[in-house]
Amino acid sequence: MKKENKNLIFGGTAIAAVIVIGAFLFNAVFSVIKDAAPKVEVTETTTIVETPNIIKSIRNIGQWEFLTINDEEVVERTHKNLILSDDYLVRIYYGTMRLGIDFQELKEKAVKVDGDSISLTLPPVKLLDDDFIDEALTKTFYESGTWDNASHKNMYNEARENMMKYGMSRENLQHTRELAEAQMRQLLQGLGFKRITILFESR
Amino acid sequence: MKNYLLLFLSFIISAVCLFYGCDKGQKADIQGDSDPLPVLTNRIQQCSKLYTTEYRIHKIVLVETEKKIESNFLGMGFNLPVGERKLIIPMEATLKGYIDFSNLKDDDITIDGDQVFVTLPDPEVELTSTRIDHDGTKQYVSWYLSNFNTAEQTAHAAKGRRDIINKLKNDKKQKQRIVESARESAANLLIPLISQMGFEEQNITIKFQREFSFDHLTILTD
Numbered sequence: 001m002k003k004e005n006k007n008l009i010f011g012g013t014a015i016a017a018v019i020v021i022g023a024f025l026f027n028a029v030f031s032v033i034k035d036a037a038p039k040v041e042v043t044e045t046t047t048i049v050e051t052p053n054i055i056k057s058i059r060n061i062g063q064w065e066f067l068t069i070n071d072e073e074v075v076e077r078t079h080k081n082l083i084l085s086d087d088y089l090v091r092i093y094y095g096t097m098r099l100g101i102d103f104q105e106l107k108e109k110a111v112k113v114d115g116d117s118i119s120l121t122l123p124p125v126k127l128l129d130d131d132f133i134d135e136a137l138t139k140t141f142y143e144s145g146t147w148d149n150a151s152h153k154n155m156y157n158e159a160r161e162n163m164m165k166y167g168m169s170r171e172n173l174q175h176t177r178e179l180a181e182a183q184m185r186q187l188l189q190g191l192g193f194k195r196i197t198i199l200f201e202s203r
Numbered sequence: 204m205k206n207y208l209l210l211f212l213s214f215i216i217s218a219v220c221l222f223y224g225c226d227k228g229q230k231a232d233i234q235g236d237s238d239p240l241p242v243l244t245n246r247i248q249q250c251s252k253l254y255t256t257e258y259r260i261h262k263i264v265l266v267e268t269e270k271k272i273e274s275n276f277l278g279m280g281f282n283l284p285v286g287e288r289k290l291i292i293p294m295e296a297t298l299k300g301y302i303d304f305s306n307l308k309d310d311d312i313t314i315d316g317d318q319v320f321v322t323l324p325d326p327e328v329e330l331t332s333t334r335i336d337h338d339g340t341k342q343y344v345s346w347y348l349s350n351f352n353t354a355e356q357t358a359h360a361a362k363g364r365r366d367i368i369n370k371l372k373n374d375k376k377q378k379q380r381i382v383e384s385a386r387e388s389a390a391n392l393l394i395p396l397i398s399q400m401g402f403e404e405q406n407i408t409i410k411f412q413r414e415f416s417f418d419h420l421t422i423l424t425d
Contacts (some may be wrong), residue, residue, distance in 0.1 A: 024322070040274040042285070048362055049265035053370050056295070057258040058380075061386040063254040065301075089353060094332070096379060100252075103392055111399040128254070129331060131291040131297060136333040136364035140354040147353050152339035183251050183304065190312035191319065191400060 005084035038086040060104035063128045066179040069167040074160040079145055087145025095133040097167040097175040099125060107201070117195040118188055124177045124203050126166060133160055232267060251304040255326075255388035258381065264292040264363035270348060286345030292360050293336040296367050297388030300326050319397060320408045326385040333364050386411060 020111035072094055079087035112119040119136050135156060181198045272283040306324040313320045343353050351359075371377060390409045397406045 009327070010383045033344060042270060043273050044268050044270050046266065046365075048359070049267065051263050051265055051366075053367055053377075054261045055377075056261045057257075058259075058384060059257050060384070060391065061257050061299070064304075064390075064394040065250055065252040067245075068248045068250050069372045070248075091353070091357075097424065098252075103396070106396075111396075113399075129300055131332040131334055134330070134333050134364075136296075136360040137334050138357055138360075140357045143353050146350065149337040149340050150358075152340075152353065154333070156335075156337070162380070174378060179249055181250075187304075187312075188400075190309065191397065192314055193400075 053125070062098055063098070064103060064180070064183075065098045065100035065128060066125075066183060067099040067172060067176040069099070069172065071095050071097065071166055072161045073162045075155045075156060075162075077151055081145075085144075087147070088141070088142055089145075089147050089151065090142040091155055091159075092139040092141055092182050093133055093135070093156070093163075094137045095159070095163045097132050097163060098128040099167075099172060100128050101125060101180055102128065116182070116193055117197075119191045119197040119199070120184060120188070121199045121201060122180060122184070124201050125173055125180060127164075132163070150159070206301075242406070250303045253304055253389065253392070254299045254301045255386075255392060256300040256381065256384045258299070260296045260298065260367055262294050262296065262363055262367050264290075264294065264359055264366075266290040266351075266359050285404055286348045288345065288348055288351060289343040290356065290359060291339070291341045291350045292356065292363060293339040293364055294333055294360060295336070296333045296364065297331050298328055298381070299331050299373070300328050300388070302326055302389050306329070317403065318406045318408070319402050320410070321391060321393065321397075323409060323411050325412055326382060328381060330364075330368065333360075333367075335360055357423075 036120065072092055074090065075089045081087065085151050092181050103123070107121065107123075110121045133156065177200055180200075184194050184198050263329065268288045270285045270287070272285055274283075275408055302323050304324075311322045311324075340356070343348050370404055372379075394404055394407050397407050
């Protein structure tokens with residue numbers, strides 16, 4: 001190897017070493033200055049004001065639930081922007097649909113007894129609650145841009161509609177009727193009836 | 204020649220690692236803290252629950268945040284308020300008291316002559332839904348601060364939901380009211396039904412297995 005090349009490599013290595021050592025010193029001095037300088041920071045304190053639970057209504061109900069359907073729905077919205085990037089909002093809603101019978105709809109002549117025979121005509125199987133989403137459990141999975149209350153309301157309605165499509169299928173309603181019949185039969189057998197007929201009112 | 208080149212490169216690489224390595228590590232940690240993607244599952248379950256009483260509870264979630272500039276300039280600490288944000292979320296929760304008939308055993312219904320004795324399982328209480336009043340949700344924010352975004356509103360609504368449950372758990376009077384109304388309502392529903400089956404109302408006895416405990420409060424998809 002030529003002497004000139006050797007000198008070049010030595011020189012390069014020396015310069016690199018000087019750069020690294022210099023950077024170390026700069027970092028050390030900077031951190032000392034940073035610690036000594038007055039600290040200015042913006043803080044945010046959040047207070048949740050204590051409010052009472054106000055009981056709006058208490059009512060007696062007679063809803064017998066036979067099938068529970070837990071559902072989770074992802075709902076998304078996009079706002080197209082002309083210049084800046086689009087806004088997105090993706091939320092996950094949680095709901096529980098309860099299918100069963102409302103005994104308050106039981107007709108006066110729904111029960112017919114003849115010795116150890118009984119005939120029971122039950123009200124139609126239905127969704128027991130119109131409000132079945134636990135909205136306070138909703139998760140915001142992705143958010144960019146600003147979104148107003150109307151968007152939130154609209155997304156809730158879409159989630160509810162999707163859940164209804166999934167939960168209120170013909171199969172689920174039929175399955176609920178079968179479960180209701182089995183449960184009622186067991187109860188009536190317990191009360192000593194031997195011949196049991198269970199019917200459902202048509203809608 | 205090769206050795207010198209390796210030495211030179213190792214200097215550069217170690218210098219890069221020393222100055223940038225820590226920052227990269229912090230970023231990785233922060234990413235690690237973020238919520239994982241919730242697993243979406245749909246479940247269909249058989250059950251036999253007789254809901255006998257329904258409570259609707261109205262709750263207003265009030266949130267106040269205050270932004271301050273804090274400094275310790277020349278040894279003198281000071282706080283300078285720079286603005287505030289306020290959020291109001293009205294919401295409604297529905298709770299229902301129920302008897303779980305899937306826990307009913309054969310010997311819980313006994314017939315002795317013309318007397319019927321029904322022993323029901325303990326009542327339970329479940330939070331069946333919550334709904335936020337979006338039209339009534341308001342926020343008041345200093346003009347130079349950012350509004351509460353959807354994620355913040357969601358987090359505060361969840362705290363409101365937890366507060367509803369905690370308040371009910373700690374309020375003995377309200378617990379008692381729910382228990383009594385669940386029991387009364389169950390009896391009012393079952394006695395006429397059984398009497399239609401040929402038994403005299405005065406011969407029907409409905410009792411409960413043991414004292415109800417509100418600690419059994421079950422919460423949906425928590």
